Amino acid sequence: MKKSLIKKLFSVTLTGVMAFALIACGNNAEEAPAQNGNLEENVAEEESKGEPSDSEEAGTGEGVTLEWQQWWAVEAPEGYVQNMVDKYYEETGVRVELLSAPFADTKTQIISGVSTGTVADIVSVDGSWVYDFADQGVLTNMSTLMDATGFDKSLPASTWDVNGSTYAVPVLNFAYPMFANQDILDECGVTELPKTWSDFEEVCQKIVDKGYYPYALNLDTSSPSGIQNVYMGFAWASDIKMKNDNGEFDVVNNPELKEYAEWIKSLNDKGYIYPGMSSLTETDMTSKFSSGNICFIINSAAAITAWRADAPDLNLTAAPIPVKDDFTGESAMCVANWSLGITENSEHKEEAMKFIEWLLNADDGGVCADLAVTQTAFPNSTLAKPDYSNGDPVFQDVYAMYQSGYPYNEFTGMKEANTIMTDYIDELVTYMDGDTDIDTFMSNLQATLDEVYGK
Amino acid sequence: MKKGSKLRKKAAPYLFLSPTLILMIVLLVIPICLVLKYSFQDNAIVVKAPEFVGFENYEKILGDEDFWNAAKNTVFFVVVSVVAHLVLGMCFALLLNTDYFGTRTKTIARVIYVLPWVFTASVIAILWKLMLQPHGIVDYLLSFVNLATKDTEWLSSRQTALATITFVNIWCGYPFYMISILAGLQGISADLFESAALDGANTWKTFWNITIPQLKPILISIAMLDFIWTIQSFSVIWMLTGGGPVKSTETLSIYIYKLAFNRTQYAHASTAAVIVLAVCIIIAVFYVKQQRKVRE
Numbered sequence: 001m002k003k004s005l006i007k008k009l010f011s012v013t014l015t016g017v018m019a020f021a022l023i024a025c026g027n028n029a030e031e032a033p034a035q036n037g038n039l040e041e042n043v044a045e046e047e048s049k050g051e052p053s054d055s056e057e058a059g060t061g062e063g064v065t066l067e068w069q070q071w072w073a074v075e076a077p078e079g080y081v082q083n084m085v086d087k088y089y090e091e092t093g094v095r096v097e098l099l100s101a102p103f104a105d106t107k108t109q110i111i112s113g114v115s116t117g118t119v120a121d122i123v124s125v126d127g128s129w130v131y132d133f134a135d136q137g138v139l140t141n142m143s144t145l146m147d148a149t150g151f152d153k154s155l156p157a158s159t160w161d162v163n164g165s166t167y168a169v170p171v172l173n174f175a176y177p178m179f180a181n182q183d184i185l186d187e188c189g190v191t192e193l194p195k196t197w198s199d200f201e202e203v204c205q206k207i208v209d210k211g212y213y214p215y216a217l218n219l220d221t222s223s224p225s226g227i228q229n230v231y232m233g234f235a236w237a238s239d240i241k242m243k244n245d246n247g248e249f250d251v252v253n254n255p256e257l258k259e260y261a262e263w264i265k266s267l268n269d270k271g272y273i274y275p276g277m278s279s280l281t282e283t284d285m286t287s288k289f290s291s292g293n294i295c296f297i298i299n300s301a302a303a304i305t306a307w308r309a310d311a312p313d314l315n316l317t318a319a320p321i322p323v324k325d326d327f328t329g330e331s332a333m334c335v336a337n338w339s340l341g342i343t344e345n346s347e348h349k350e351e352a353m354k355f356i357e358w359l360l361n362a363d364d365g366g367v368c369a370d371l372a373v374t375q376t377a378f379p380n381s382t383l384a385k386p387d388y389s390n391g392d393p394v395f396q397d398v399y400a401m402y403q404s405g406y407p408y409n410e411f412t413g414m415k416e417a418n419t420i421m422t423d424y425i426d427e428l429v430t431y432m433d434g435d436t437d438i439d440t441f442m443s444n445l446q447a448t449l450d451e452v453y454g455k
Numbered sequence: 456m457k458k459g460s461k462l463r464k465k466a467a468p469y470l471f472l473s474p475t476l477i478l479m480i481v482l483l484v485i486p487i488c489l490v491l492k493y494s495f496q497d498n499a500i501v502v503k504a505p506e507f508v509g510f511e512n513y514e515k516i517l518g519d520e521d522f523w524n525a526a527k528n529t530v531f532f533v534v535v536s537v538v539a540h541l542v543l544g545m546c547f548a549l550l551l552n553t554d555y556f557g558t559r560t561k562t563i564a565r566v567i568y569v570l571p572w573v574f575t576a577s578v579i580a581i582l583w584k585l586m587l588q589p590h591g592i593v594d595y596l597l598s599f600v601n602l603a604t605k606d607t608e609w610l611s612s613r614q615t616a617l618a619t620i621t622f623v624n625i626w627c628g629y630p631f632y633m634i635s636i637l638a639g640l641q642g643i644s645a646d647l648f649e650s651a652a653l654d655g656a657n658t659w660k661t662f663w664n665i666t667i668p669q670l671k672p673i674l675i676s677i678a679m680l681d682f683i684w685t686i687q688s689f690s691v692i693w694m695l696t697g698g699g700p701v702k703s704t705e706t707l708s709i710y711i712y713k714l715a716f717n718r719t720q721y722a723h724a725s726t727a728a729v730i731v732l733a734v735c736i737i738i739a740v741f742y743v744k745q746q747r748k749v750r751e
Contacts, residue, residue, distance in 0.1 A: 275608050277611065279695070279699060280611070284588075419718050422717065433613070
């Protein structure tokens with residue numbers, strides 16, 4: 001009898017402990033332990049540090065803890081972003097906890113946070129999410145905050161605006177130039193990089209004759225960014241855009257965009273483009289390039305570091321994106337960004353705004369400049385003066401090209417950008433396969449744009 | 456005192472069950488109820504106060520051309536996969552159960568045949584993507600027998616992509632059938648085969664009149680389970696084609712994912728998920744009934 005009672009008591013206690021553990025696991029985020037290594041490391045390191053050194057500088061927000069959902073700490077060298085926020089804590093007394101996840105998971109985590117009311121105060125955002133996040137009330141209107149906190153609006157070289165209000169501020173710009181495999185060019189007897197579409201075609205034929213593929217387009221729809229970075233990136237160099245002079249998306253009345261699509265199709269028909277483009281991801285394309293199968297690709301300048309590490313024998317050259325034969329203007333270069341927004345749910349919006357301002361102006365732009373040099377990117381702070389003199393010579397060439405043109409991306413801040421990019425790819429693939437004509441392609445694309453923009 | 460003791464006695468089984476019940480409620484019932492709720496709301500998740508819209512989302516999803524395209528692709532993918540799994544699994548199981556091979560040969564063959572099932576989805580996707588790429592090993596081998604050119608785009612052509620991902624799914628799924636059927640075959644009494652032989656039944660007749668009826672409960676069970684698993688297939692398709700080219704490999708799972716995470720239309724994604732859930736529940740009911748029959 002006694003034994004039975006002890007058994008029952010034990011079972012009840014065990015059940016209670018399990019139930020308690022389950023409830024504790026589901027408790028709110030503030031009480032729960034950090035869900036990733038970075039955050040745990042952050043808290044531990046901060047606890048081991050003393051109080052902020054300069055109490056005068058601390059000003060408003062001292063003692064506040066901001067959460068920052070981002071992918072930067074995953075892509076930057078280990079501990080780099082952590083050191084940056086530690087420095088901010090030392091200067092201001094405001095803690096910034098890093099919630100790190102790969103880029104591919106960040107959007108999902110932001111949405112999950114919004115649905116449960118636990119979204120971070122500051123979120124790193126991609127250009128293709130901004131409009132939707134602003135429209136859905138995920139991001140707060142930063143224009144109002146800038147006025148309230150006395151933010152120096154001349155600090156960022158550019159901002160991401162929706163309906164005239166700023167919703168995100170870029171910190172770094174990643175350029176998408178063209179790269180070439182110099183060994184293939186040498187083998188094919190190409191002594192000068194192609195500057196125009198005609199030059200490019202001529203070079204392509206020489207490359208094909210030697211058994212290589214000249215160029216690649218990544219049109220996989222699981223990550224539809226190939227349409228902006230590569231396909232439109234090539235067009236923007238010749239000032240061929242989807243928007244008309246009134247800033248409206250008008251592709252159906254754009255003869256240059258039609259001509260560009262026809263030219264790209266002709267390259268594909270001649271076998272100049274690597275086959276299997278509709279299932280080719282950016283990673284596939286980059287690996288084909290570094291393994292010497294493809295001569296030219298358009299890719300982020302940040303890839304230089306990876307190529308140097310993974311393919312040390314790759315004889316890399318930065319090449320200007322060839323422009324239309326009669327084009328004489330300034331070339332645009334596709335850019336992607338590391339940008340920051342502040343969530344509407346945040347209880348510390350002003351402190352979050354001050355942190356963003358600090359990233360741009362700390363050490364007279366030095367923090368932003370160092371981050372840019374580390375990531376082979378370009379700072380968006382007007383104060384930053386990055387020193388690339390010790391950097392990769394190919395990156396220095398990219399920097400020169402970047403300075404001679406201007407950064408551009410029509411998909412940044414676009415409404416339902418992912419939908420439009422995916423539909424654009426589907427229409428382009430159908431056209432490239434010869435299953436539709438150019439006018440149908442353009443009118444279908446226009447229909448998608450009109451549907452999204454409610455025309 | 457007596458009353459308290461009785462109550463304790465009655466409560467004991469529920470207390471023992473409570474950890475499992477709590478887990479099932481938290482991990483199964485609540486998520487399903489939430490998805491069901493979202494399917495009746497407008498702009499669920501992303502809007503703070505979503506409105507109740509009744510069956511509006513269902514009307515929209517059922518009227519969406521892309522949904523029916525995904526449903527059509529899913530039917531092809533599931534039916535061909537399940538049938539091929541069954542046929543291949545049966546063939547390999549019979550091969551491994553035969554007396555014509557020695558134990559060592561059968562053990563080696565068993566290890567080789569089961570390998571596709573051991574690989575994770577990402578390994579399968581990388582492996583096949585490398586083999587199926589233009590100028591890859593598949594093109595190279597098939598070009599010898601004039602079945603393909605060296606730059607055949609298996610995953611990038613709208614004509615071949617769906618059949619290709621179905622083939623990959625068949626390849627990685629048949630070992631489950633093989634192992635289950637083999638276990639079933641080894642459980643059939645040898646007396647039955649001996650009696651059939653004495654009655655003069657040939658191999659074919661023995662197979663149809665003894666092997667198949669004896670395996671029937673297992674075959675039905677694994678086919679139903681496979682149907683449910685295959686309808687939910689996502690990882691391999693996503694990593695091989697992402698639903699492309701031009702939605703030619705977009706199954707319902709890919710369609711739902713794209714609605715939720717590319718287009719941030721969680722209400723519509725939830726609606727489509729509820730429709731798939733309903734189909735799976737119908738199959739599950741048959742499965743449970745079948746299991747009950749077997750037990751009886």
